[in-house]
Amino acid sequence: MASAYYEFYRGSSIGMALTDSLDELITSGAITPQLAMKVLQQFDKSLADTMVKQVKAKTTLKGHLKTYRLCDDVWTFIVKQASFKMEQNEMITTPRIKIIACKNGDAIEAGKK
Amino acid sequence: MSNKIVPTIYRTVIDDVIASIKHEFEEYGVAEDVLAELQHKWEDKVIASRVAEFEPPAVPAPHFPPHAMQMMPQYAAVHHTYAPPPPPQIAQQSQVKSEPVDGRFMSAAYTLPPLPGPKINGARPNPGGQTSVLSFAPGPPQGRAPTIPQVDGPSEDSDDSATPPPATFAPRTSHPSLPQPQASSSSAPADSEAINSDLDDSDTEDEDLEDGAGANTDIVFCTYDKVARVKSKWKCILKDGMIHANGKDYLFSRCTGCVAG
Numbered sequence: 001m002a003s004a005y006y007e008f009y010r011g012s013s014i015g016m017a018l019t020d021s022l023d024e025l026i027t028s029g030a031i032t033p034q035l036a037m038k039v040l041q042q043f044d045k046s047l048a049d050t051m052v053k054q055v056k057a058k059t060t061l062k063g064h065l066k067t068y069r070l071c072d073d074v075w076t077f078i079v080k081q082a083s084f085k086m087e088q089n090e091m092i093t094t095p096r097i098k099i100i101a102c103k104n105g106d107a108i109e110a111g112k113k
Numbered sequence: 114m115s116n117k118i119v120p121t122i123y124r125t126v127i128d129d130v131i132a133s134i135k136h137e138f139e140e141y142g143v144a145e146d147v148l149a150e151l152q153h154k155w156e157d158k159v160i161a162s163r164v165a166e167f168e169p170p171a172v173p174a175p176h177f178p179p180h181a182m183q184m185m186p187q188y189a190a191v192h193h194t195y196a197p198p199p200p201p202q203i204a205q206q207s208q209v210k211s212e213p214v215d216g217r218f219m220s221a222a223y224t225l226p227p228l229p230g231p232k233i234n235g236a237r238p239n240p241g242g243q244t245s246v247l248s249f250a251p252g253p254p255q256g257r258a259p260t261i262p263q264v265d266g267p268s269e270d271s272d273d274s275a276t277p278p279p280a281t282f283a284p285r286t287s288h289p290s291l292p293q294p295q296a297s298s299s300s301a302p303a304d305s306e307a308i309n310s311d312l313d314d315s316d317t318e319d320e321d322l323e324d325g326a327g328a329n330t331d332i333v334f335c336t337y338d339k340v341a342r343v344k345s346k347w348k349c350i351l352k353d354g355m356i357h358a359n360g361k362d363y364l365f366s367r368c369t370g371c372v373a374g
Contacts, residue, residue, distance in 0.1 A: 012334050012355045013362050014123050017158035018130075021151055030147045038137045039130065039151070046129040051353045051364065054122055057115035059363075061370040065347055068374075075337055075349075079372055082331075084356065086115050086363070094358045097331040099370075104336035104352050 005044035006102050008074075018043055060085045066096075075101040115356075115363040119165035122364060127155060164362035331358040335368065345374035 009015050022036040063082035069075070077099040084092040131152050138148045160167045335354030340347070351368040 006336070009334050009355065011332070013162050013164045013357055014126060014159055017162060018155050020158055021154035024154060025147065025151060030150070031143055032141065035137060035141045035143060039134050042130050042134045042137075043126070046126050046133065048353070050122055050125050050129065051355075051366070054125060055115075055118065055353070055364045055366045057118065057363075057365045059115065059365045059368045061351075061368055061372065063372045065372040065374045068347070070340075075340055077347075077349075077370075077372070082358075082372075084358070084363070084365075084368070086365070090115070092356065092358050092361075092363060094331045097333060097356075097358060099333040099335065099351070101333075101335050101337040101340075101349075101351055104338045 005041075005048050007040070007044055008100060008102060009044065009047050010040060011100075012047075015043065015047070057087060059087070063097075073103045075099070077101070115365055116165055116361055118364060119362050120167045123159055123165075127152065127159070163360065164357065331356075333357070335365075342374075347372045347374060 010019060019040065022031070022039060025031045026033055026036055061079070061082060061084050063079040065077060066080045067076070067078040069077075079097050079099060080095065082094050082097045086092065131148060135145075135148060138145065333351075333354050333356045335351045338350040338352055340349040342348075347370070349370040349372075351370060352366065354365045354368055356363040356365070
């Protein structure tokens with residue numbers, strides 16, 4: 001079942017912190033790579049479920065699209081002068097941001113097949 | 114505020130993963146303190162990445178007592194390290210083999226001995242203006258993690274540690290689901306007859322260069338419900354996103370994007 005979740009969130013801050021930690025434990029011989037993969041699969045699931053259940057924030061994005069790409073149902077955008085407007089008028093602006101977007105719901109469906 | 118919820122969400126994810134994976138550790142015959150060690154390492158790295166304000170009081174009591182007991186002192190210790198150079202992290206460094214660490218989580222105190230600034234700067238062949246200023250910053254060395262361009266794999270800075278990660282565990286490259294711009298740009302020239310290959314090449318190279326040269330690689334991981342284009346206007350509905358921008362993380366459940374090409 002765990003394989004029904006996207007793995008790409010492992011590239012996020014919390015995911016990289018986990019992969020680095022697992023890497024250290026593998027190198028020191030405390031765990032096997034197989035067990036580490038299990039942990040990562042659990043992370044995929046826990047993260048996706050927690051995001052869906054607990055994150056409610058809505059935001060809008062404006063900016064200039066520099067690059068777009070659709071490959072294997074994964075969109076990649078590079079947006080210049082991006083500004084995210086969060087709730088309560090919180091603004092995040094950045095000169096350049098890369099957006100990696102996988103198709104919503106696809107991973108779950110693929111797992112059910 | 115989507116940055117304020119980050120500690121709570123990350124806390125939930127860590128607790129959930131650790132609680133759910135416990136039986137796997139038992140199945141593999143791995144001692145429970147290894148699981149606790151994993152949790153500590155993970156929490157330390159998340160805190161050291163400073164993607165949000167992780168306050169000890171904000172930590173809700175986890176559901177399973179054994180780890181809670183071990184976790185609380187850990188949080189307190191790390192919290193103190195924000196002002197003076199951190200003894201706990203140094204101690205950890207000596208226990209743990211030196212290891213390629215991703216730039217986003219690497220603070221000066223984390224990977225280097227607590228020597229004065231010039232030494233740190235000298236050890237780092239990255240003369241980017243912003244980086245050197247940050248390296249010299251007095252006070253807490255981890256004012257902000259040195260922004261080493263990092264796309265995937267182990268940090269190049271740690272090459273001298275001579276412990277390459279096992280081939281079976283390359284975090285990003287081993288996952289085909291992750292878009293990997295390098296792979297596409299290196300394979301493109303071989304296929305020079307492909308349509309638009311010239312355009313694609315220059316475009317991706319440009320992009321890769323920017324990725325490499327960018328002081329901070331701001332990135333969003335999300336899913337999409339809809340992506341539509343009318344002339345040069347793109348409208349997209351993004352879901353369940355993790356934004357990493359300006360060194361901070363933000364989360365959203367829905368993002369309506371309207372960008373002009």
